Amino acid sequence: MLFLIILLIIVCIALALFVLIQNPKGGGLATGGSGSNMFGVQRTGDVLEKGTWVLLALIVVLTLSITTIAKTGGSSASAVDSKIQEHLDKTPTPSPLGSAPAKTAPATTPADTTKK
Template sequence: MVTFLIILLIIFCIALGGFVLIQNPKGGGLATGGSGSNMFGVQRTGDVLEKGTWVLLTLIVVCSLAITTVGKSGGGASAGASKIDDKISKQANPSILGGGTKSATPAATPAKTADTTKK
């Protein structure tokens, strides 16, 4: 599921890049092309490209949020991460307060011996 959403996200990003590159910064867009007949006209082309840009931008945001949601809930099949998750869950987590665990007694401090090198 995550892979499918990532592929969709890549397609939407490429399409958005195409829409942005087609647009003319002066408002001409496709209508300034080499063809003699204008099917949409300058204003109509700008509206279509602008609406298409906003739709693609919305789809990218929705797809990104869906990937995040599916990834956090574990809905995607992640075969490589399962081994790591197993190792993490098997490790013992010691209690901060020490309740319910073996109490570790501090090691006995060695007896101080007199320093014989001093005169």
């Protein structure tokens, strides 16, 4: 599972780099009014866009596999979970009505017995 987590981090960093390398394709004020494009730029954009989608799909697959492995659990994870469950079973559950503990009478101060 540790290998999958490290692989997920590497894929996330690669996806961030792919997104940062791409040219923005937004319209509006970002377009310069020029319709001509160099021939190599479109192909590079296509490769980067497809790479982005592949990395995104890989992130989804890795995330789901890590979640599945974590839910089925290994021996160490289930041992920790059982200890936590034992501790939770031993603690008393509070009343669902939220009743406060019984109030005790306020302590009275003893009378002043010193002579003046």
